[in-house]
Amino acid sequence: MPRREEAKRRILAQWLSRARSHLGGAEHLAGEGSLFPSAAVFHCQQAVEKLIKAFLTWNEIDFPKMHDLKELLDLAASINQRLADELRQVIALTLYGVELRYPGDRPEASPDEARRALTLARQVYDTNLPLLPDLSADTGG
Secondary structure, three states, X not given: OOHHHHHHHHHHHHHHHHHHXXXXXXXXXXXXOOOOHHHHHHHHHHHHHHHHHHHHHHOOOOOOOOOOHHHHHHHHHOOOXXXXXXXXXXXXXXXXXXXXXXXXOOOOOOHHHHHHHHHHHHHHHHHHHHHOOOXXXXXXO
């Protein structure tokens, strides 16, 4: 495999690993009787952000360091408009990436918000993953 391809696969694997970590954390934190819905929605936003960035990275689209899911989806639309259109509803998660992390004007997330955010994050995972190469051979699994 050419070095460029290896480097792309390695970076992609790192983005996906972080996305899975955030998704797993969100699933744990959003569980029945959860006491931490605000932490769960934060991890949902982070999982979605990492998944979109994985898609952009694989397709060699540069992006600035940011948490705005709309801007990231706009970049993804340059490669796959249908994907970007299918995922537009996740833009609502953007506020959980920054605004909810600090005390202020926004109240804590509710358990219902956490469950909805988790549904959206899983949708991005299920929609995005088939568009990326299977890395299981790279990791031996």
